Amino acid sequence: GYTNVDNPFGDNKLLETFVWKKKLEKDGLSDLPATEVEQIARRKLEANKQELDKMRRRREEREAQKADIEMMMRDRESQQYAEWSKHEDKFHLQQAKLRSKIRIQEGRAKPIDLLSRCIDPSDGSDDFSIEMNEPYTYLKGLTIRDLEDLIEDIRVYRMLEGNKNSDYWDDVKVIADDELQKLKKYDPTSSDYVGDRRHGIHTSVMKDVIAILKGKTHHELALLETEIQKKMKQGGGVDVGYWETLLAQLKSHMAKARLRDRHEKMLKQRLLKMKEEQGIIDESASESQAPSTSKADPSSLDRQTSENIDEEEKVMIWE
Numbered sequence: 001g002y003t004n005v006d007n008p009f010g011d012n013k014l015l016e017t018f019v020w021k022k023k024l025e026k027d028g029l030s031d032l033p034a035t036e037v038e039q040i041a042r043r044k045l046e047a048n049k050q051e052l053d054k055m056r057r058r059r060e061e062r063e064a065q066k067a068d069i070e071m072m073m074r075d076r077e078s079q080q081y082a083e084w085s086k087h088e089d090k091f092h093l094q095q096a097k098l099r100s101k102i103r104i105q106e107g108r109a110k111p112i113d114l115l116s117r118c119i120d121p122s123d124g125s126d127d128f129s130i131e132m133n134e135p136y137t138y139l140k141g142l143t144i145r146d147l148e149d150l151i152e153d154i155r156v157y158r159m160l161e162g163n164k165n166s167d168y169w170d171d172v173k174v175i176a177d178d179e180l181q182k183l184k185k186y187d188p189t190s191s192d193y194v195g196d197r198r199h200g201i202h203t204s205v206m207k208d209v210i211a212i213l214k215g216k217t218h219h220e221l222a223l224l225e226t227e228i229q230k231k232m233k234q235g236g237g238v239d240v241g242y243w244e245t246l247l248a249q250l251k252s253h254m255a256k257a258r259l260r261d262r263h264e265k266m267l268k269q270r271l272l273k274m275k276e277e278q279g280i281i282d283e284s285a286s287e288s289q290a291p292s293t294s295k296a297d298p299s300s301l302d303r304q305t306s307e308n309i310d311e312e313e314k315v316m317i318w319e
Contacts, residue, residue, distance in 0.1 A: 002014055002015075003015065004016075017038070019034070019037065024037065089159075089160050089162075090160075092160055093157075093160040093161060096156070096157070096160065097116065100112070100113035100116055100117070101113075104117070110149075110150075110153070111138045111139065111142065111146065111150045111153075112150055112153035112154065112157070114133075114135075114138045115135055115138055115150075115172055116157065118135040118263060118266070119165050119168055132267070134256075134259060134260050134263050135168075135172060135259045135263060136172070136175050136255075136256050136259055136260075139172075139175060139176060139179055142179065143183070144180060144183050144184060147176050147179055147180040147183070148180065150176055151173060151176050151177070151180070154169050154172060154173050154176070157169060167258070168259070168262065170255075171255035171256075171258050171259050172255075172259070174251060174252060174255040175252055175255050175256060175259075178251075178252040209242075209245060209246050209249050210249070212224075212246070213246075213249055213250060213253040214253075216253070216257070217257055217261075218254060218257035218258055218261060221250060221253055221254045221257055222254070224250065225247070225250055225254070228243050228246055228247055228250070229247075231243060232244075
């Protein structure tokens with residue numbers, strides 16, 4: 001490094017601390033010893049550092065306060081938007097129900113109109129016959145276009161209602177998807193068209209599958225599902241294709257069973273309410289007449305299940 005003797009500036013006091021003598025004279029400090037002047041300079045330097053720290057903290061506090069205000073404004077705007085969105089969805093749902101009611105009254109009801117009536121028939125209508133049919137019966141006879149429109153309508157209702165009645169619409173969609181898939185297999189314009197080609201198992205086996213599932217309660221179907229899964233896990237000489245087909249059909253039948261149970265419960269409640277309004281029975285009597293749920297005997301069901309799905313008794317005809 002440079003020294004007082006060896007430096008390019010020709011300064012023989014290069015390494016000494018700079019003293020601003022004119023400044024000291026102006027402040028009346030020129031007569032003070034050098035050590036005291038140095039202490040004063042250090043105190044000023046420390047005071048300047050503290051002032052800078054205060055300014056930095058105040059700036060950080062202002063920035064934090066500004067960020068908090070912006071966050072509060074965003075939260076308030078988000079809450080307002082959520083409230084507006086909620087009111088908008090409620091409005092659209094009311095409009096959809098109003099359009100459904102008008103179509104029903106004019107005799108041009110769509111499947112979604114009748115299905116929505118099965119959820120809440122209390123719309124002021126005296127037509128009780130509409131709710132007598134089980135929900136999935138309104139899917140019979142629909143074309144591919146009708147089913148596709150229905151699935152889209154279900155999606156809209158699910159979006160507008162949120163989690164309300166989600167189980168009901170899920171079951172209806174399962175059945176609609178199953179019916180749509182069946183129709184597409186025989187539609188030449190569909191990519192799923194199979195025509196006269198066999199697609200897995202013979203028609204007679206499909207009839208056996210339907211016969212096994214038909215008329216069973218949801219509890220019985222659940223036990224059957226468990227039994228099938230056990231058989232498939234066992235492996236060995238199990239016909240996997242048959243059991244997979246049975247499981248696929250089981251999903252749709254379980255959805256129908258849940259809808260059937262829900263519909264029966266709704267009809268009983270509606271009937272009791274009508275009797276109460278007409279003074280036929282009082283509220284306490286309606287409670288005593290409420291239907292009691294009975295459980296199927298697991299042992300007898302297992303025997304029936306084993307008889308229906310015994311590996312040795314079924315007839316398989318493969319491609």
